[in-house]
Amino acid sequence: MTSIGILGAGRVGANLARKLSAAGHHVTLGVRNPDETAAPAEGIDPGISFADQRTTARTADIVINATPGDSALDRLTDLRAELAGKILVDVSNATRDADDGLPGPLCYPGSSLAEQLQAALPDTHVVKTLNTMLFMVMTAPETLATPPTVYVSGNDEHAKKTVTGVLGDLGWQPAWIEDLGDITTARATEAMILVVPHILRRHGFQPFAVSLAR
Numbered sequence: 001m002t003s004i005g006i007l008g009a010g011r012v013g014a015n016l017a018r019k020l021s022a023a024g025h026h027v028t029l030g031v032r033n034p035d036e037t038a039a040p041a042e043g044i045d046p047g048i049s050f051a052d053q054r055t056t057a058r059t060a061d062i063v064i065n066a067t068p069g070d071s072a073l074d075r076l077t078d079l080r081a082e083l084a085g086k087i088l089v090d091v092s093n094a095t096r097d098a099d100d101g102l103p104g105p106l107c108y109p110g111s112s113l114a115e116q117l118q119a120a121l122p123d124t125h126v127v128k129t130l131n132t133m134l135f136m137v138m139t140a141p142e143t144l145a146t147p148p149t150v151y152v153s154g155n156d157e158h159a160k161k162t163v164t165g166v167l168g169d170l171g172w173q174p175a176w177i178e179d180l181g182d183i184t185t186a187r188a189t190e191a192m193i194l195v196v197p198h199i200l201r202r203h204g205f206q207p208f209a210v211s212l213a214r
Helices: 011-022 034-038 053-059 069-077 113-120 157-169 183-203
Strands: 003-007 026-031 049-052 062-065 087-090 095-097 103-106 125-129 150-154 177-181
Touching: 003 011, 003 053, 011 026, 011 157, 026 053, 034 049, 049 053, 062 157, 069 095, 069 113, 087 113, 087 157, 103 183, 113 125, 113 183, 125 157, 125 183, 150 157, 150 183, 157 177, 177 183
Parallel strands: 003 026, 003 062, 026 049, 062 087, 087 125, 150 177
Antiparallel strands: 095 103, 125 150
């Protein structure tokens, strides 16, 4: 059993928390106001804990960033001491909102949120993954008609191996996991978000992933 802290209790964070808790991990959801959030968290396993984000980052073995990508860099840089020596799994995409509220332009063109996080948190092992699909596919990849792909980027091989194990607990088969290399490769997967608003406008929020076909 691993202690996993998830920063953010929205659809992404709550979805990941449920599946990881069911897989046997001790899960803490890090929120701004834990006392206010815990009570109305509909559908959350009672075994999942709530804490403030600083406590969550400090006490977890693995930390997942499920906060909004456009503000994540400032938020996580403030947790530099708590994240030192930890694996930080970044599942967010840093975009500016379009007029209709869907993802718009990239916040870090020519770079990526993951690279910015790694530069700001040199003592943390940042691993980028799970950012090329709708949130429900993160924990149920087997529900898609076509086997999906999940991409992994990071500088530390041990950290990526650990995260690959977590992906397995979420239902991802080894053949569906594509290790792209170091953290600079995250700019490729983060740029994939640019296709998402066009798909959503045409088809709505139907589950999909941006995947390789072989």
